[in-house]
Amino acid sequence: MIKRILSYQSLLKLSAAAVLAYFTWLMLLITWQYIPVRFDVAFLKLKEPIAYRHYQVAFFGHVYTSIVVLICGIPQFSQRLRLRWPAVHRWAGYAYVGLILLVAAPAGLVMALYANGGWSAQLSFVLQAVLWFWFTYRALRAIRKGRVGEHRDFMLRSFALTLSAISLRLFKWGIVALFAPPPMDTYRIVAWAGWLVNLGLAELWIYYRIDHHLKI
């Protein structure tokens, strides 16, 4: 009999959870810079549209809700949670879906229109905001109709885009460390890579049913 405690799979899952927890911690630190509301910190120093009321609402709405969305999304993929405490899965899910559909995605769309980096970066962020909303909405609709498989697939896509908050910054860090390109070139690259890579991985995950093999 194989001892479960030394299971390779559980170690893998735990490591993945630890990595996610670390980057979520970094996202918390980034969010922390914007508390209390100030218009002259960090990223905002280079954003002229912050002078507009609607941009201010969109920016702070996006920042404050997205961190909650990220935190609510992480435990949802645990089979153990879904089986033992389905109510937790449901309520965390409502928070995740509600905050994306009502605040984070629409606010992201407004911000996308003013993105640094010109039309290319703007187009990327607009697409991302629209797809984020769409995937999340499809996942909600699927589970309301009891179609669990479809719910799972669209949630995987939705969460892939949620994680772009982390991957975009991670890619930026990696590209700068390796090639040190000029800052705005880097930004244009990660504006696309930050979510396309994630979505590609999610599609592979769905296609090969990786979650079935891993029993997540």
Next chain:
Amino acid sequence: MFRLVPLLSLLFLISCGNPTRNDSAIVEVEEGTAVPATEVVVPPEKPDAPTADPVAELEGFWVGDFENADEEGKSLYVDEGFYWNRTNKINISLDQIAEGKVTGHSVVAGNDRPFGGTYTAASGGGYTFTVREPGDDRYDGTFSFTVKDDLLSGTWEAYKDIDISKRTYTLEKKAFTYNPDVMLEYNTAFVDWTKSVEKTSTYDMGDEVEEWVTTQFATATDLIYELNASNELLNKSEVENLKRGDLTIIRNTIYARHGYSFKNRPLRLFFDKQEWYIPVHADIRADFTEIEKQNIKLLLKYEKNAAEYYDSFGRG
């Protein structure tokens, strides 16, 4: 036991600090270059009294290398192409020469020091000067020089026991006028720092030059030879893609055009190599044009952002 590994690594990473922002990032703005919030009123200079004495023709700026006379002195090597024995560009300004007396000031390495003394006609032609600095600054001393055949050459000796207490120099007379159009010259004699950074070695000089070379100059691109922040307003799109080294050099080139004498050692080394550069002032706060003030503000904004966020886990 194995289950603790991810948890422990997580705790370790969290304890390693905050990679989302570089808190130790410093963008240096020397006091003499700070754009003032209010206008600085400068008293107009008194016009010189006309004089017929030919020695008065020597009045003006004498510019050249202020060399370390001590052969054992500390020096800096960068690759094979560059060797810095702590020579700085000096400007000895003879302000008034008449009736055996001379007054003036010297500008070097961010120091603007007055001096006064006497001169006599030298036996072999030309004039010999001996002038003294006031002595209330640690780096004050005595200049002894001869002006002959359009060259001013001599020695300087410090009053106090400082790092380099004796210097020699041979200077040429140069006129200074502020020219907003002057650009950095792509001096081929100048070391390609980008290629030689790894071979940089400093001897007992602190790390500031090496640090600047790796974080600033090595990151600069050819845009430093193209963008002029003195004669046209830069816009966001021209500045947002600049790397930190570009931003720093383009901003400091504004100061160099005004003849600012840099305290910062790497910047001084860099601008001393420019043929047109003459250190004239230790304080240029009142000299900026409106265009320059706005460009400095814009460049500093991006420079600070680059210093804090360029290589962090974040957007910047």
